[in-house]
Amino acid sequence: MIDLDFTESLLKHFTHVTKRHHDDCLTLDCGESDVNKLFLHLRDEETFDLLVDLTAIDHGETAEFRFSVVSHLYSRIHRDYLRIHSICEDNESPKFPSVSSIFPAANWHEREAFDMFGIHFSDHPNLKRILMWDEYPYYPLRKDFPLAGIETPLPAADVAEVTNASVDPAPMMGGPFVASSDGTMSESEPRAKDESWTEESEKPS
Amino acid sequence: MTANEVAYNGKVEGDVIVTKADAVINWIRKHSVWPMPMGLACCAIELMASAASRYDISRFGMEVMRFSPRQSDCMIVAGTVTYKMAEVVRRIYDQMGDPKWVVAMGACASTGGMYRSYAVMQGVDTIVPVDVYVSGCPPRPEALLDAMMKLQDKIGRESSVKNLSGVKEAAVAS
Numbered sequence: 001m002i003d004l005d006f007t008e009s010l011l012k013h014f015t016h017v018t019k020r021h022h023d024d025c026l027t028l029d030c031g032e033s034d035v036n037k038l039f040l041h042l043r044d045e046e047t048f049d050l051l052v053d054l055t056a057i058d059h060g061e062t063a064e065f066r067f068s069v070v071s072h073l074y075s076r077i078h079r080d081y082l083r084i085h086s087i088c089e090d091n092e093s094p095k096f097p098s099v100s101s102i103f104p105a106a107n108w109h110e111r112e113a114f115d116m117f118g119i120h121f122s123d124h125p126n127l128k129r130i131l132m133w134d135e136y137p138y139y140p141l142r143k144d145f146p147l148a149g150i151e152t153p154l155p156a157a158d159v160a161e162v163t164n165a166s167v168d169p170a171p172m173m174g175g176p177f178v179a180s181s182d183g184t185m186s187e188s189e190p191r192a193k194d195e196s197w198t199e200e201s202e203k204p205s
Numbered sequence: 206m207t208a209n210e211v212a213y214n215g216k217v218e219g220d221v222i223v224t225k226a227d228a229v230i231n232w233i234r235k236h237s238v239w240p241m242p243m244g245l246a247c248c249a250i251e252l253m254a255s256a257a258s259r260y261d262i263s264r265f266g267m268e269v270m271r272f273s274p275r276q277s278d279c280m281i282v283a284g285t286v287t288y289k290m291a292e293v294v295r296r297i298y299d300q301m302g303d304p305k306w307v308v309a310m311g312a313c314a315s316t317g318g319m320y321r322s323y324a325v326m327q328g329v330d331t332i333v334p335v336d337v338y339v340s341g342c343p344p345r346p347e348a349l350l351d352a353m354m355k356l357q358d359k360i361g362r363e364s365s366v367k368n369l370s371g372v373k374e375a376a377v378a379s
Contacts, residue, residue: 132324133289140323149323156292163295163332167288170321 002026002080010046014038025072025081032096035086039071039102048073048082054099054109056117058143067094067119071106088119098124116141148172230365234278234304235357236266241277241301243294246284248311248343255346267353274300279356280333281349285313286326295332306360308352309335312342 007026011017016034020027030038042048052072059066067088074081088094098121100106110121111130118139121127128134133155138145148169154160179190213222242252255262262268271277274297286294298307309329312318315338317327329335336359339352 131289138323145323147322154291155289156295159292159295159332165291165326165331167323168327170317170323170325170327172321 002078002082006046006078013041020085022083025083027083027085030084030086032086032088035084036097036099036102038084039073039099042073042082043102046075047077048075050074050076051099051103051105051109052081054106054113056113056119056141058117058141060143065089066091067117069096069113069119071099094119096121098122098127100124115139118142227365231361231363234365235360237269238267238279238306238353238356238360239269239271239277240267240279240281240308240353241272241274241297242270243280243282243297244284245282245286245290246311246313248283248314251343251346252281252283252310252349255349260346260350262350262353265350265353265357274298275302277301278304279306279308279353281308281310282314282329282333282335283310283343285318285320286329287324288326289324291326291329291332294329298333304365306336306356307333308337308339308349308356310339310349310352311344312340315340318342 007019010028011019014030014034014037016031017038018029020029028038050073052074054069054071057068057070059068065087069086069088071084071086072081073084086096088096094117096119098106098110100110100121101123107125108130110124111127113119114121114124114127115129115131116139129136132140135155137152138150140149146169148171149167151169152167154163154166160166180188182188242249244252254260256268256270267279274280278301280294280298280301282294298305307329309315313320313325314329315335317325319342321327326332337352337356339348341348344352
């Protein structure tokens with residue numbers, strides 16, 4: 001477990017880093033400019049040498065800082081996790097320093113965050129989409145993107161020409177499948193939330 | 206010739222069988238359907254089960270799964286077709302020689318299934334002509350075998366030259 005001494009000495013060493021209160025594991029707020037230094041220090045001096053996850057959050061269009069990047073580190077010596085939360089200062093074209101030179105595992109995680117949220121990781125060796133195709137114009141996990149999708153041409157123009165197919169918004173009849181966060185586990189399993197509308201049931205707003 | 210003889214008798218008929226070309230060609234085709242397993246998700250596991258000993262698809266003459274589209278007659282689309290994969294599915298379909306058939310196996314390949322999402326094509330029939338749809342998520346091997354037998358019936362009923370895509374397109378154009 002991480003003890004208080006560790007946290008205090010780390011906060012003394014990095015004066016811009018602040019502590020955030022979370023019940024599960026120690027969470028630190030760190031600005032984008034300090035991230036590389038903090039990661040290097042944690043990996044080499046504090047034995048946090050395993051990058052468990054790196055992802056992003058969209059706090060919504062009205063938030064003061066819309067995007068943040070969250071990483072989880074694990075130390076086999078402390079036997080504990082450490083979460084680092086960093087705000088992206090630019091809401092329009094969010095940027096973030098890549099940590100893939102420190103943790104090679106971050107390479108694909110950052111590509112996924114770029115693909116889904118449009119966060120540009122500077123100095124990334126190969127920043128391109130990982131799940132959607134290269135020409136896809138949207139970032140699907142942003143709050144303003146509808147689950148059903150937006151009409152777009154198919155990735156292959158010749159196939160689209162022959163089949164007359166395009167990327168269409170999915171019908172929401174019998175869907176989407178969503179999990180409720182409360183209740184017992186058997187109750188909170190993903191269920192079909194029927195968002196189709198007919199003469200009897202009104203269109204959900 | 207005895208009255209109760211019902212089978213073909215070479216001595217009496219003079220080694221000649223009179224039939225229709227369609228009947229013979231379709232009979233040959235329907236008993237040697239070579240499937241191309243387009244396994245894209247969990248349905249592919251059930252597809253493998255139907256090829257294995259317990260369900261044994263070879264009882265119906267379709268055990269020769271070919272991984273080359275050039276050698277196969279029937280594409281079994283088993284799984285979720287994403288928009289990114291749709292291009293590949295169509296190209297492999299185009300590479301198959303005529304005549305060819307498509308089976309949409311499971312809810313995802315038929316309609317998009319539970320994936321009402323921006324990334325998933327809502328049914329593979331958007332890009333390729335589907336002959337048989339199989340319901341289920343995933344369908345049990347028996348359901349796939351039933352679908353394949355339905356496909357055999359369909360092959361048996363169609364005109365043996367009309368299912369060539371060149372002919373189809375010419376017919377549409379005229």
